[in-house]
Amino acid sequence: MTRTDEIFRALSWVVALGCVAFLMLPIVITVVVSFSDSPVYTLPPPEWSLRWYRSLGERSGLWDAVTMSLNIALVSTALALVLGTLACVAVSRGDFRGREAIATFAVSPLMMPGLVVGVALLQFFREIGLRDAYWSLLLGHIVITLPFVMRTLLASMSAFDFSLIDAARTLGLSYPKAILKVLVPSLAPAYLTSGLFAFLASMDNYPISIFLTDARNKTLPIKMLQYLEEQPDPSLAAMSSGLILLAVIVLAFGARTVGLNRMIQG
Amino acid sequence: MNRITLLAVPALGFLAILYALPLLMLLAKSVSTADGLSLAEYRSFFADEHNMRVIWRTLRVAALTTLLALVIAYPTAFAMSRAKGPWLTVYLVAMVLPMSLGVVVKAFAWSILFRANGALNDALQWLGLIERPVRMLFTETALVVGAANVFLPFMVLPIYAVVRQLDARLPEAAASLGATPMFRFFNVTLPLTLPGVVAGSAFTFSLAVSMYVIPSLIVGERQQTMSMLIARSFLYLRNEPLGSTISAVLLAIAVAVVVLSSIAARRLGARQ
Secondary structure, three states: OOHHHHHHHHHHHHHHHHHHHHHHHHHHHHHHHHHHHHHOOOOOOOOOHHHHHHHHHHHHHHHHHHHHHHHHHHHHHHHHHHHHHHHHOOOOOHOOOHHHHHHHHHHHHHHHHHHHHHHHHHHHHHHHHOHHEEEEHHHHHHHHHHHHHHHHHHHHHHOOOOHHHHHHHHOOOOOOHHHHHHHHHOOOOOOHHHHHHHHHHHHHHHOOOOHHOOOOOOOOHHHHHHHHHOOOHHHHHHHHHHHHHHHHHHHHHHOOOOOOOOHHHO | OOOHHHHHHHHHHHHHHHHHHHHHHHHHHHEEEEEEEEEEHHHHHHHHHHHHHHHHHHHHHHHHHHHHHHHHHHHHHHHHHOHHHHHHHHHHHHHHHHHHHHHHHHHHHHHHHHOOHHHHHHHHHHHOOOOOOOOOOOOOOHHHHHHHHHHHHHHHHHHHHHHHOOOOOOOOOOHHOOOOHHHHHHHHHHHHHHHHHHHHHHHHHHHHOOHHHHHHHOOOOOOOHHHHHHHHHHHHOOOOHHHHHHHHHHHHHHHHHHHHHHHHHHHHHHHE
């Protein structure tokens, strides 16, 4: 290794550490602010307290939004996993022309402007007379979760040995059973990863949801932005810290079962 | 036709009806008026200087955000590919954990930092880099920094995926043949990692060009981006023709990014 190599290596290490600090900064700020005594956001906090955690109980609107978001995210992710599995098996095994074009189409919603998709869905639902906010949100969120699932499952199924399915069928399993008992378990990391990212994307979606909510059905990001505009006290930081803790637990579980590296790379 | 092929029908049918069709209807609406097809909306949209400024600002912010993210992500991906054990865990957690913090809260955390009496100004003064507080919130620089922070994992992970697969023996082989480090980087390492760079940049750019929550919390209405104009025209102004027109323009930009990046990916794939 030459000197230049060593300099490059040291430089990349410094940038990487800076990158970690940069990425963690908003999390640190949110957690610190949540333990502050002051109702305005001063850093560092003048006094420490748990009052914003205590006040969370009184913010019933916030909790309604949390349940709503969890409901939509879980159901839309589950449906996306089912639809995605069927489609990916078809694309990997069926006779398709333009397999790549189909894959590009199925993944493309990830790169389309959310607000435009939201507006288009709003006008479409109006046209067909769908007025129910829950169903509009659910259908809209499958457009968000399905591409995440398709992207990861397509990649991992292209490496899957489908003769295992044939073997399972000669042993007497029906095709659906063979998929469920052989393919899904052996692709468990891909299911976990794509499910997690799809879930998080749905939980965090603002631009599509904003056009599909009504006064009673509000998802969490929409409620949070509204809350920030009306009453920006740190109870939002307290709730976010709770969600961060939840994410840490999920990550620790994922790291133990499939390993972080495999989880992130699908 | 193979029966298995039919399994694709539910998912593709869903996307065709609830994604492709609504977008096509939006496009159709943007060119139709009471008396037939017309590009009048577009003509008046592009004639308005304010709209042109919004488009340029949106593209400039997205390009700068992508560039900043790339400059940070590229060396980081290399450091990650060499990291082992707890260090690798630190890097991976730093990539995934921020995604659990909603974009609303993340953007708000940045707006706290950027305030005139905020922590960033205090820190810079303490370091002696500035003498008195500078205005950061509501500036384009603040927006680019905040946006790069939110989208950074989407730039790092595709590059990391490619760098991890990189055969370390190739640059070494080049070195043993007498190639200088610079030559090796530009002729061996960079071309081999380009697919990751293209994938990460395309994804980051398309997220940045259509972001809405981040600019509304960091720069506000004073410096509008295309997404803010869309939200305003639909939610507050109730001006649907204007909203549909900007939506179509933003959609065209996004489609162009998808098409160009998949062409670039295919070219790079064919070359190797």
